[in-house]
Amino acid sequence: SFKAVIFDLDGVIADTAVVHHAAWKKLADEIGLPFDDAVGERLKGVDRRASLEILLENATRSYSEAEKDALATRKNDYYRQQIEHFGPENLLPGAREAVAATRRAGLKTALASASRNAPLLLERLGIAELFDYVVDAGNIRHAKPDPEIFLAAAAGLGLAPADCLGVEDAAAGVASIHAAGMAAVGIGQAQALAEADRLLPNIAAFDIGQFTT
Numbered sequence: 581s582f583k584a585v586i587f588d589l590d591g592v593i594a595d596t597a598v599v600h601h602a603a604w605k606k607l608a609d610e611i612g613l614p615f616d617d618a619v620g621e622r623l624k625g626v627d628r629r630a631s632l633e634i635l636l637e638n639a640t641r642s643y644s645e646a647e648k649d650a651l652a653t654r655k656n657d658y659y660r661q662q663i664e665h666f667g668p669e670n671l672l673p674g675a676r677e678a679v680a681a682t683r684r685a686g687l688k689t690a691l692a693s694a695s696r697n698a699p700l701l702l703e704r705l706g707i708a709e710l711f712d713y714v715v716d717a718g719n720i721r722h723a724k725p726d727p728e729i730f731l732a733a734a735a736g737l738g739l740a741p742a743d744c745l746g747v748e749d750a751a752a753g754v755a756s757i758h759a760a761g762m763a764a765v766g767i768g769q770a771q772a773l774a775e776a777d778r779l780l781p782n783i784a785a786f787d788i789g790q791f792t793t
C-alpha cells in the first residue's frame with residue numbers, strides 16, 4: 581500500500597486552472613491567436629514556456645526569444661493580478677481535508693506543481709504546513725509530461741516512486757506520473773484523463789482509505 585500521495589496544485593487543490601486558462605486566452609486574443617477549449621486542455625499542467633510554445637503553434641509569424649519572454653511575462657502578470665486576492669476560500673471544496681486525511685492515515689504528502697507561483701499560492705491558501713515536501717518548480721528542467729517533477733517529489737520524501745500515488749487534473753500530469761513509475765488518480769472528466777488508473781470527478785471524492793487497504 582502507498583506511503584505517500586503527491587498532489588498537483590492547480591486544478592486539484594487550488595481553483596486556479598480556470599485562472600491560468602483565462603490569462604492565456606486573454607493573451608491569445610490580444611495577439612490574434614486562436615484559442616479554444618482543446619488548446620486550453622493541452623496547456624493544463626504544462627509549464628509557462630512550454631504552454632507559450634503550444635499557443636504559438638498557430639502563429640503566422642515567428643517570435644524572437646525576447647518577444648517570447650515578454651509574452652510569458654504578460655500572461656503571468658494577468659495571472660498574478662487574480663491570485664493576489666486569493667485566500668483559503670479559493671481552495672477547491674474538499675482539498676484541505678483530502679490532504680489532511682492523507683496525513684492522518686500516516687502517509688506523507690508532497691506537492692508537484694509546475695507553477696513558479698506555487699509558493700505564493702500555498703501561503704495565500706493557508707496550506708503550506710500540510711506538505712512534507714514541495715518541489716521547487718524553478719529547479720525542474722523538463723516540464724510535464726516528463727517524469728522529472730514527480731521523481732523529484734519522491735526523492736524529496738525519501739521514498740521509491742512505486743510507494744507514491746500521484747493526483748492530477750491534466751493529461752500531461754497523468755503521463756508524468758506514469759513515466760515516473762507511479763499510479764495516477766485523475767481528477768476531472770474522462771475524455772481528458774483516459775489514461776488515469778482511477779478517475780474521480782473532483783478532489784472532494786478523494787478517499788485515502790481506498791488506497792491504503
Ligand code: BG6
Nearest residue numbers: 590600625627628694695696697
Ligand atoms: C501548472 C498549470 O500547474 O503550472 C499551468 O497547470 C501553468 O496552467 C503552469 O502554466 C506554470 O505556472 P506558472 O505559474 O509558473 O506560470
Ligand code: MG
Nearest residue numbers: 588590591749
Ligand atoms: Mg493541474
